[in-house]
Amino acid sequence: MTELVPFTRGDLQAAAGVVEATARHQEALGRTLWPPASVTPERLARHYPAPTWHVAWRGGAAVGAFSLLESDPPFWPDDPPGEALYLHKLAVHPACQGQGLAHTLLEHAVQVTRASGRPWLKLDTAASRPALRRLYETFGFEPVDEREVFDFRVVRYRLPVNRA
Numbered sequence: 335m336t337e338l339v340p341f342t343r344g345d346l347q348a349a350a351g352v353v354e355a356t357a358r359h360q361e362a363l364g365r366t367l368w369p370p371a372s373v374t375p376e377r378l379a380r381h382y383p384a385p386t387w388h389v390a391w392r393g394g395a396a397v398g399a400f401s402l403l404e405s406d407p408p409f410w411p412d413d414p415p416g417e418a419l420y421l422h423k424l425a426v427h428p429a430c431q432g433q434g435l436a437h438t439l440l441e442h443a444v445q446v447t448r449a450s451g452r453p454w455l456k457l458d459t460a461a462s463r464p465a466l467r468r469l470y471e472t473f474g475f476e477p478v479d480e481r482e483v484f485d486f487r488v489v490r491y492r493l494p495v496n497r498a
Contacts, residue, residue: 339390339397339435341442346384349399350375352425359428367463373423382422388446390439392430398439400424402446409458409483409490418454418492419447440473448495455495461487 342348353373360367371377382401390398405413406420421443426435447455459466461480467489471477475491482488 342389344384345389348389348396349387352396352399352427356425397430398426398435418452418456421457444495455493458488458490461489
């Protein structure tokens with residue numbers, strides 16, 4: 335059963351707090367996901383404007399966040415307009431990891447994508463991140479391909495959102 339957590343949209347500061355805490359935690363474990371200096375609110379806003387952020391809350395604290403973009407030319411250059419929403423910077427606060435919140439965040443992204451009328455939710459992740467790949471594949475994302483983007487090897491995934 336999925337935990338019911340409230341979501342807000344557009345809170346860049348709260349989202350950045352979750353993303354930065356996640357980045358610092360992963361770096362401390364020797365598994366740099368994003369360099370912490372690259373996920374400040376100012377840096378995030380350059381590519382992920384405030385209205386694209388969705389933040390999950392528990393007990394008044396931001397516990398998860400992600401950005402949904404309407405287009406993603408660097409990673410999905412051949413997609414026609416309106417085909418998908420594109421998930422970026424999925425993060426669960428370190429204090430809440432291991433509690434199923436990643437699935438709650440993904441379910442919310444599916445709901446938002448479905449409500450937008452777009453048939454696909456798409457994302458990419460580093461090919462060298464087996465735990466993230468397993469998370470997405472367990473959730474139901476289909477691998478599309480592997481490619482080089484910005485000197486990183488990524489796996490692109492898609493999930494149809496209109497199936498029952």
